[in-house]
Amino acid sequence: MTASDLPPRLGSLTFHGPLSEDRAGRMVARLAAASPATVLDIGCGWGELLLRVLESVPGATGVGLDINAEDLARGRDLAKERGLADRVEFVEESALGTSRGPVDAVLCLGSGQALCDPEQPYDPGAVLRELRRLVRPGGRVVLGEGFWERSPSEAELAAMWPGAHAGDHLELGPLVDLAVESGFRPAWIESASGEEWQEFESGYRHDTELWLAAHPDHPLAAETRERVDGQRSSWVNGYRDVLGIAYLTLVPVTGS
Template identity: 65%
Template structure:
């Protein structure tokens, strides 16, 4: 079996999270306005937002850290195609307890769980402590993390990921409070909209859904179909309209 026999991987997604082009442009503009010279992306995936910051700040350099070799390869290819290959490094390793700071700009986009070993919801405080250590004085942190938009019902929890609990996430106010307690001031607070979530969830599944339609008899079709059906059910019957994504631009307190 060759790679061409397998479903494509996330080719319909620009960002590995619910983030629109318009919001990304606004975030990059704000972050680039602080003129960072060094950018650190923890749990970077393919590091699209980091690459856009580097494009907006000539001379800045970036480091992306993640455990996914395919995502890192995509990031390197994208960087090379955009003339950024000599300004960015993608490293395959755990971001937990990273020693790659301090940086003028630190990104953690939906990757708080990758910054330590604490179980939810305690991983948030642990992640914020890592981010506080990793940002240089006067720098910025973009912390994108999930929160409950409202308390999930028992039926919604049962439809989510295995072992989902109501205490797994904070609400938005609680998330911001933790950032303040970790030594930050929230310069900007924004959250993903329903359209961003729908674009992300549809894009997350689209490659595989079309592959399944074209390869119903493939040896991996049954296993793949069960996996994507579980994920779709988890979204539509579980966390749709319940789980939010906050994008917090944080400034460290001197």
């Protein structure tokens, strides 16, 4: 069995999260206005936002950290296509306790778990403290973090990911308050729209759904179908319109 026999992975996504072109453009413009010389992307995937920041800030350099080799290879290919290969490094390593800071700008979009002890419950406070450690005075952090749009019901929690419970996320107000307590000022607060979520969730599975329709008897079809059906169900029957993603542009408080 060769790689071409396998179902495709995430080929219909530009960003690995519910993020539109328009919102990404505004984020990049705000970051570029601060003229960062060094950028660190935590859990970068293929680093689309990182590459766009580097394109917008001539001379800036960046490092993307992730543990998925396939995504990192895609990032390196994109960097070569855009003439950025000499200004960005995609590194396959854990971000836990990383020494690759401080830098002028830190991106952490939906990847806070990369900064937390995997043996402990997820802790957004620990994420924010690590981000504060990794950013230089006067720098910027863009954090994409899950939050509850409203309190989930027991039925909704049961339909989400295994072991989902109400303590998995904060609501938006407490999340922003926690960022302030962690030594930041929230320079910009926004959250993914319903349309951005739909584009992401559909795009996440689009190529694989097409593959399943065309290869129903493939040796990998049964396990792939079970996985994809479970992912889709957890969204449409569980966290749709309940789980949000906040995009916080944070500025460290001097001396904190």
